[in-house]
Amino acid sequence: MFAAIHATPGDSEKLLRLAQEFSPLVEQTAADTVALDADGLERIHGLPQQIAAVLARRAVERGLQASAAIAANLDTAVHAARGFAGVSVIPYGDEAKYLGSLPLTLLGPTPEMQETLERWGIRRFRDLAALPELGLAERLGPEGLRLHKLARGAGDRPLAPVREPLHFEEEVELEYPLELLEPLMFVLAQLLNGLRARLASHGLATNELRLRLQLENRGEHARTLRFPVPMLDTKAFLKLLDLDLGAHPPPSPVVKVWLEAEPAKPRAAQTGLFIPIAPEPEKLELTLARLKALVGEGSVGSPELLDTHRPGAFAMRRYGDAETRRRGDTAARRQILRAIRPARAARVQMASGQPVHVHADGVRGHVVGSAGPWRTSGDWWTHDPWARDEWDIGLSDGALYRIYCEQGRWFVDGCYD
Amino acid sequence: MAAVALGRDFEFKVAGQEVCPTGVAQVDAAVGGLPQGCLTELYGPASSGRTSLMLAAMAQSTSRENVCALVDASDAFDPASAAAVGVRLERLLWVRCGGNAEHALKAADLLVQGGGFGLVVMDLADTPVITARRISMTSWFRLRRAVEHTPTVLLVVEQQPHAKTCASLTLEMRRERAVWSAAGDELHSLKSGAGCPAQAAILPHNRLLRGIRVHADRRKPVPAIAASFESRW
Numbered sequence: 317m318f319a320a321i322h323a324t325p326g327d328s329e330k331l332l333r334l335a336q337e338f339s340p341l342v343e344q345t346a347a348d349t350v351a352l353d354a355d356g357l358e359r360i361h362g363l364p365q366q367i368a369a370v371l372a373r374r375a376v377e378r379g380l381q382a383s384a385a386i387a388a389n390l391d392t393a394v395h396a397a398r399g400f401a402g403v404s405v406i407p408y409g410d411e412a413k414y415l416g417s418l419p420l421t422l423l424g425p426t427p428e429m430q431e432t433l434e435r436w437g438i439r440r441f442r443d444l445a446a447l448p449e450l451g452l453a454e455r456l457g458p459e460g461l462r463l464h465k466l467a468r469g470a471g472d473r474p475l476a477p478v479r480e481p482l483h484f485e486e487e488v489e490l491e492y493p494l495e496l497l498e499p500l501m502f503v504l505a506q507l508l509n510g511l512r513a514r515l516a517s518h519g520l521a522t523n524e525l526r527l528r529l530q531l532e533n534r535g536e537h538a539r540t541l542r543f544p545v546p547m548l549d550t551k552a553f554l555k556l557l558d559l560d561l562g563a564h565p566p567p568s569p570v571v572k573v574w575l576e577a578e579p580a581k582p583r584a585a586q587t588g589l590f591i592p593i594a595p596e597p598e599k600l601e602l603t604l605a606r607l608k609a610l611v612g613e614g615s616v617g618s619p620e621l622l623d624t625h626r627p628g629a630f631a632m633r634r635y636g637d638a639e640t641r642r643r644g645d646t647a648a649r650r651q652i653l654r655a656i657r658p659a660r661a662a663r664v665q666m667a668s669g670q671p672v673h674v675h676a677d678g679v680r681g682h683v684v685g686s687a688g689p690w691r692t693s694g695d696w697w698t699h700d701p702w703a704r705d706e707w708d709i710g711l712s713d714g715a716l717y718r719i720y721c722e723q724g725r726w727f728v729d730g731c732y733d
Numbered sequence: 734m735a736a737v738a739l740g741r742d743f744e745f746k747v748a749g750q751e752v753c754p755t756g757v758a759q760v761d762a763a764v765g766g767l768p769q770g771c772l773t774e775l776y777g778p779a780s781s782g783r784t785s786l787m788l789a790a791m792a793q794s795t796s797r798e799n800v801c802a803l804v805d806a807s808d809a810f811d812p813a814s815a816a817a818v819g820v821r822l823e824r825l826l827w828v829r830c831g832g833n834a835e836h837a838l839k840a841a842d843l844l845v846q847g848g849g850f851g852l853v854v855m856d857l858a859d860t861p862v863i864t865a866r867r868i869s870m871t872s873w874f875r876l877r878r879a880v881e882h883t884p885t886v887l888l889v890v891e892q893q894p895h896a897k898t899c900a901s902l903t904l905e906m907r908r909e910r911a912v913w914s915a916a917g918d919e920l921h922s923l924k925s926g927a928g929c930p931a932q933a934a935i936l937p938h939n940r941l942l943r944g945i946r947v948h949a950d951r952r953k954p955v956p957a958i959a960a961s962f963e964s965r966w
Contacts, residue, residue, distance in 0.1 A: 592799050656809070730809075733858070
């Protein structure tokens with residue numbers, strides 16, 4: 317069973333989208349006509365008449381002025397949709413009877429053949445269908461036979477489905493500018509549901525969401541959310557967008573919204589009894605977003621040691637992106653340091669080249685044991701060189717600190733713990 | 734011998750509860766490890782080995798492919814020290830709270846509620862005692878309830894114990910003494926060591942800070958002397 321929808325020219329994109337809502341097997345026979353494989357739709361919508369009615373109703377909802385037809389073969393459905401207004405259901409076996417009144421131009425004959433048929437006085441489907449097959453073949457050849465078959469409603473051409481470009485984007489133009497995030501979230505939820513349905517119908521998920529907001533001041537606000545694994549959870553998407561827009565709100569009221577999803581194959585994972593526990597990627601992404609909203613974007617992630625001897629050099633990477641890197645000098649480290657960031661300025665008294673008293677904010681006392689100085693320097697070939705003398709000191713209160721002197725100024729670097 | 738006996742006693746009390754080793758043999762022998770699904774408190778003054786024990790537990794956990802989270806209230810975590818003791822940094826989620834204890838508490842709650850972590854550490858070691866004391870018992874109860882019946886170890890590092898009844902295991906850390914090498918003891922090894930910074934100048938009269946001798950006392954569930962070890966790696 318096939319269905320066809322014919323709409324006014326100029327709405328071909330909408331028409332294709334509409335057909336794809338019903339079936340993945342859709343053929344665009346002309347700019348203003350689409351046909352789809354309607355097998356199985358009766359289990360969802362009921363009788364063919366009801367299917368045709370649903371098609372027509374959805375077309376109206378999308379603002380299309382369309383006619384719909386259902387028939388046992390593809391060409392009959394297409395001709396009925398193009399020839400009759402409103403909803404048509406062509407019963408199996410009665411195709412010739414129903415199509416008989418349609419003009420021959422619907423069959424799309426070549427100009428020469430059209431002229432010949434007109435000279436013969438053949439203007440409607442029923443006229444052509446009434447001609448003897450053999451005589452028509454002798455005079456008009458195989459093309460004549462094909463038209464004859466179509467005019468009888470006996471076409472048996474298979475559907476040539478369009479390969480939908482994998483572009484998942486939804487947009488909505490708002491009736492009035494939205495200032496608050498909450499109503500915007502309602503709009504986004506609607507778009508996300510549409511995207512999710514389309515992705516799910518293709519058996520796909522997404523690992524990147526791109527949001528573009530057209531603002532009232534003619535500006536544009538764009539945000540991109542990347543996920544470590546392909547996801548298809550509308551609630552999670554909505555929460556992530558909510559958190560992201562909460563952290564980076566649009567500077568002006570929103571008048572138009574685009575939401576695009578990058579398609580990806582869904583994650584296939586098999587769990588096992590002996591696999592160590594790990595956070596679920598979807599949940600972890602939400603947790604990370606909430607943490608970022610709480611403490612700031614750059615304060616959540618995995619540390620990565622940099623390839624330098626500069627003390628305290630590391631970079632914060634997004635969790636999951638950090639590389640395994642061990643610095644050469646880590647093997648020589650013997651003490652566990654609690655860093656003081658930024659290093660605390662200190663006043664240090666020296667005697668015989670050794671520190672004897674340290675005074676800094678929260679760190680104060682006589683030095684009862686010390687080791688140093690350990691003179692280190694590096695990056696002298698860059699614009700940001702460093703050179704310092706480090707001391708390990710034990711204070712009278714029992715605590716152990718690392719202090720250093722750089723360009724004549726003393727700092728407390730951290731506490732050994 | 735006494736420590737081993739006390740360790741057995743502890744194991745009996747937490748029968749049926751999974752524990753994670755801390756990575757410090759003496760502490761593991763004495764207390765069995767850190768109980769999963771429970772809140773463990775680790776407290777003590779500066780230079781008492783709290784961070785050493787914390788990083789050892791993180792190294793153990795990450796070496797078993799678990800994911801660890803560190804909620805760092807005072808931004809005191811030193812990645813180089815952690816890497817040196819064997820923490821796999823790529824399996825560590827570090828949340829830097831910039832001195833805000835309230836954020837630390839919320840972050841720990843989010844992480845525990847999110848689930849899936851082998852070890853969640855809330856480091857309040859540099860948070861002033863007055864601030865830490867303001868954390869309400871409700872918050873501690875909430876954390877305890879969140880971690881219950883999960884395979885996660887929730888470890889809180891602080892200067893004084895605050896969780897009271899919410900903590901299943903409380904360890905007090907004390908420093909005994911700093912261990913300094915005698916003058917010139919380790920110069921030979923340092924000079925030939927591959928890890929010595931390329932431009933370090935080693936003066937012949939120097940000595941080295943070799944470690945801190947620390948003591949871990951179990952305060953809860955039953956007060957007992959647990960273990961003594963040197964925080965040197």
